[in-house]
Amino acid sequence: MERSQIHRVSVADQVASVLRQKILSGELRPGHALQEVPLAASLGVSRNTVREATRILSLEGLLKRSIHRGVAVSQLSPKDVQEIYHLRRMLEIPAVLAARGSRDGVLPELKAALEGYEQSVSEKDWLQAVSYDLQFHSLLIRFLQNERLESFYQKLIAEVRMGMVLVDRSHDDPGRLIPVHRKIYQLLTAGKLKQCAALLSQHLDDSEARLTSVMVGQGWKKFPKSVG
């Protein structure tokens, strides 16, 4: 039997998953403070379990703990964005350059992510579009065949995603990114890795600039009690 498939997860991990999804979907916005007792009550679990869950998420960087002051959804500063994109360039570019050896297994998944992205955009499902967009980039990292790196990259992606879901889509059309992703995929399949890396680098610069401009546009505060 497949033991790995069986529902075998601790409650604390499940609570962490629920909260993680609410953060990444934008339901819990950056800066939002979480109180243990109401949260435990609303989820039907004990306070200790909530504490374990928030401990997990704070180590993932999605929540920020201040001792005796509680936890709040993390807020990216422009410096954070800069740091994260520095790392993305540093990891994704070597990844595509290493794509020669281990391309075969990943390419179908890249294609699926690409098509999922295009369809989400056509349906104006921005949340899912962001998800597919970032999945596409995550798959690039897989070329490096390093599980620790993938896990680290996932954490980075979770952080940018937290910021991206807040982008106002009325002034930012994700559709225009379709040709770029498609071109990256084409260059990859064609083995033109140098060109692909160059395009990717440009794409990341663009993405960073867009996210940064959004963040400075919305002047958000330090520690609001509640948002939304």
Next chain:
Amino acid sequence: MERSQIHRVSVADQVASVLRQKILSGELRPGHALQEVPLAASLGVSRNTVREATRILSLEGLLKRSIHRGVAVSQLSPKDVQEIYHLRRMLEIPAVLAARGSRDGVLPELKAALEGYEQSVSEKDWLQAVSYDLQFHSLLIRFLQNERLESFYQKLIAEVRMGMVLVDRSHDDPGRLIPVHRKIYQLLTAGKLKQCAALLSQHLDDSEARLTSVMVGQGWKKFPKSVG
């Protein structure tokens, strides 16, 4: 027991620190199982606090949780070593190549780590020697001026350190590494970054080979109840 040190940040974090140090010093060997109740009793804290601490360390990779089976000190497989050194090359080499701009602040610290290493070796304090060795490499990462990356690298270093402290020093003389570290430092101060990177790469290959050979030498088991 060790309550004397415990009173600054949260107790759970302090327990995590105590355990972390015991793991990294080799007092708790890979595979060693930790039981909540005895551990809580010996540290003078509650079971819940121990659970929070083990949660922290398991997310850092130092402990491994198996649901309903407890936690045990993580064991590196040869594949883990390979992965970690892949990442070390991938991070440290770009770091020295980026040393041109931000060299000044770090160089004194590098020199201090170098001298600390040499003195520890002369005193045959292997544990401290390993510590200074790894600190030297950690400082290289600082050239990239990226806090997230430093934190990730620290986690990697903690993992290799867990393996390194078990190396049998009677068959492995750390003193022979002194010239290498010194040369790396000299090339760095001279601005000969390409040469420095080449030497570093070679040094990492050597380090990986040494650690791997040690691990296969000691044929360790999957999940022993207790070691030592």
Next chain:
DNA sequence: GACATTGAATTGTTCAACACTTGACATTGT
């Protein structure tokens, strides 16, 4: 207005209890 004081609210920690899982051992049936 600046500054101590009080006190409610919230987090940090402990404790005891119970449910659930595991692994080892004993029992059964063949």
Next chain:
DNA sequence: ACAATGTCAAGTGTTGAACAATTCAATGTC
């Protein structure tokens, strides 16, 4: 013998209540 099954103790997972420690805002004093 021996494999399948049942039993049981030990350990983890989770809960709920309690208390200690800290923060923060409101109050009172000078």
